[in-house]
Each structure stands twice: as structure tokens, then as C-alpha cells.
Amino acid sequence: MEFAIETIDLVKRYPTTARRGREGHFHLGPARVGRVESFTGMLKIIKGIKGPFIEALRGVNIKIKKGEIFGVLGPNGAGKTTLIKILCTLVIHDEGEAYVNGFDVRSEPNQVLKNLQAVLPESRGFNWRLTGRQNLEFYALLYGLNEKESKDRIDFLLDFTGLKERADDYYQRYSTGMQRKLLLCRSLLRNTPILLFDEPTVGLDPTSAAEFRDLLYKKLAHEEKKTILLSTHNLFEAQNICDRIAILDRGKITACDTPNNIRYLMFDEKVFNITFIDATYDDERQKMIDELEEIKGVHGVTPEIDPDGNFHEISIRVDKNMDFASILDVVMKSGLKIRTINTKEPTLEDAFMAITRQNAEPQNNLSFG
Numbered sequence: 001m002e003f004a005i006e007t008i009d010l011v012k013r014y015p016t017t018a019r020r021g022r023e024g025h026f027h028l029g030p031a032r033v034g035r036v037e038s039f040t041g042m043l044k045i046i047k048g049i050k051g052p053f054i055e056a057l058r059g060v061n062i063k064i065k066k067g068e069i070f071g072v073l074g075p076n077g078a079g080k081t082t083l084i085k086i087l088c089t090l091v092i093h094d095e096g097e098a099y100v101n102g103f104d105v106r107s108e109p110n111q112v113l114k115n116l117q118a119v120l121p122e123s124r125g126f127n128w129r130l131t132g133r134q135n136l137e138f139y140a141l142l143y144g145l146n147e148k149e150s151k152d153r154i155d156f157l158l159d160f161t162g163l164k165e166r167a168d169d170y171y172q173r174y175s176t177g178m179q180r181k182l183l184l185c186r187s188l189l190r191n192t193p194i195l196l197f198d199e200p201t202v203g204l205d206p207t208s209a210a211e212f213r214d215l216l217y218k219k220l221a222h223e224e225k226k227t228i229l230l231s232t233h234n235l236f237e238a239q240n241i242c243d244r245i246a247i248l249d250r251g252k253i254t255a256c257d258t259p260n261n262i263r264y265l266m267f268d269e270k271v272f273n274i275t276f277i278d279a280t281y282d283d284e285r286q287k288m289i290d291e292l293e294e295i296k297g298v299h300g301v302t303p304e305i306d307p308d309g310n311f312h313e314i315s316i317r318v319d320k321n322m323d324f325a326s327i328l329d330v331v332m333k334s335g336l337k338i339r340t341i342n343t344k345e346p347t348l349e350d351a352f353m354a355i356t357r358q359n360a361e362p363q364n365n366l367s368f369g
């Protein structure tokens, strides 16, 4: 099967502290000056390889199917932007392979760019003194669209993104959200099947962010059948719009699955909370608790009883796949009046914190290449 995006053991190193000295030579940092620590070290100096390096990506393997919305989650400095920049040929990787619709990003960049468009938050390139529409016309010209194609596509995109009403306002009058939408219009001018977004909703207010997510999810992915790779810090966003997500942590993928499976990767239980009306704790209630503990799949039962003997609430920790019926049977049989029933499931945030904490062994990403 040909994937929309595939990377194999992708490695990217950035040189770190090498600075040009007065004589125009590179200093390699105090530990590296005047000493050759090993034969390979000497080889690197002879071959002119500078170090130390930050390993921004340390063997990344992802396979994104056509039509998928794939999210990359990760803390600051995890390598998300680097991955996106490699895929859109802005950065060249050091080791491994990366393919876009089967085209090699290193040896076939022109083919890659015909298939994919990246939307980076730092990209602007709009003229403040032109209108939104004029800015798009300028880019359409650059991309080689003829007049008719350009007009049709721009009309369609302005309508598609909800920017039509303000299309003839100067760009300088646009709000951040409108600027972002214009950027989206620009990236859709060429109508490529794959889109990459680096933190698409950062800096947008909640309403604009929700609108933007809708645009990605409903219009681009479902109506236009685009393949979308997006990086985000927003766990809610990842949970709600991505078919699958990968957690990238210091250059390595530490988990890759559907948001729901990721939520349960680190936790194998959920908690049912039941609150009661006017209940007092007595032998009968204890019998119910014992009975609940006997049920297969129940991991533990914690009653909340105040000093006056009022029985307010019970928390039942159960297997993640367990349904509520057998528990409800026992509680109903006891004759207690139920006020509320809640299920507490691990959130994507719980999983993200647990996964990144689990892998937080002391290490830095420095290498000497």
C-alpha cells in the first residue's frame, strides 16, 4: 500500500553552539578544542563535520494513510516543526527516508511539492496594502494559474473559508483569525491532496479556533478528502479531529494510535462515581459494597461516608472495557436512591502527561554526530 506520507528511521541533527571566531573559523565549544578524543572524533574533524549536534529527530517512523487526519503531539522542542519542514522540503534530513505519495523528499522535491502544501505559523508574505483577494491573485499568478482558474479558485476559497465578505478589505485590517484564513486560502490555491499544518489554531480565540477546526475536519478532510498532518499542543483539538495521533517526545515517537486507544494506553481502568440521596451507612450498605467488590472486572470500591454516618457517594474502579449493567443491578437491589452517576475516563491529557513523564529519563539530545 502506498502511503500519503511515510518516514523510515528519520534522523535530523542541528549543529548547536558552533560559532564563527574572529579568524572566521568555527569554535566547537570548550570540550572539543585542542583535543581529539578518539579515532572517529578525528575522522569527523578531517571530514569537516561540526558538533555537538541537537538530535531533533531520532529515528522517526510514521505511516499516514490517504485521507487520514494525523496529529503529532509533543512538548516544546520535541521535533514537530522539524518533521513538517522535512516533509515540505524546507529542511534536509541526515539519515533515514521520507516519502510523500511515494516521492522521495530528498531526490524528488518537485514531485513532492506538487502533492503537498505546508502551512507554517511563521509564514506570512502578504502585502499589507493589498486586499485579501489581491494578495491571493498575486500568489495564483506565482503558482502559474491562468486568469480563469485563478478567479474561480479564489472565489471558491473565499467562500469556503467564510472570508468572502471581507475579501476586498486591506490585509492590514484583518484580525489574526482572518489572516490565518487567508493563509489557508493561499495554501489551498494549488489544490494539493496533502496538507501539513504546524499548530493551526495557535493564537486564535476559542470561537475562531473551533471554526478553523471545523473547516479542517468537515470541509477539507471529509468533503475534499485531503490527507492532513497537523502538529498541535492542543489535546482537545487532537482528540476531536484526528483519526490517529503520534506522541513525539524529544525526537522519538513514543505512542501512535487512535486518540481513544492512546487514552487507555497508560491506564487500564475507569471509575464509576455514584452519589446517593439521603443514605446512611449500615450493615446493608457494607453488604452491597462487598457484593460490588465480588463482581468480575471491579478493581476496588471506595465509599464516602461522613462522620455522622451519611453515605454520600461511592467510587468504583473497574476494568476499562466493563459496562455498567452489573454494577447498577447490585446498587438498585440495595434500594438506595441514586442522585447522579458519572464515569471518569482517562483524558488524552492524562495519557500525554503519563507517556511523556514515563519517558523522562535524564538525557539530552546532544550527540557528536
Ligand SMILES: Nc1ncnc2c1ncn2[C@@H]1O[C@H](COP(=O)(O)OP(=O)(O)OP(=O)(O)O)[C@@H](O)[C@H]1O
Residues within 6 Å of the ligand: 014, 015, 016, 054, 055, 056, 074, 075, 076, 077, 078, 079, 080, 081, 082, 083
Ligand atoms: N534551525 C535550527 N538550528 C538549530 N537547532 C534547531 C533549529 N530548529 C530547531 N532546532 C532544535 O531542534 C529541536 C526540535 O525543534 P522543533 O522546532 O522541531 O520542535 P517543536 O516540537 O516544533 O517545538 P515547539 O512545540 O516549541 O514548536 C529543538 O531542540 C530546537 O532547539
Ligand SMILES: [Mg+2]
Residues within 6 Å of the ligand: 080, 081, 082, 198
Ligand atoms: Mg514547532
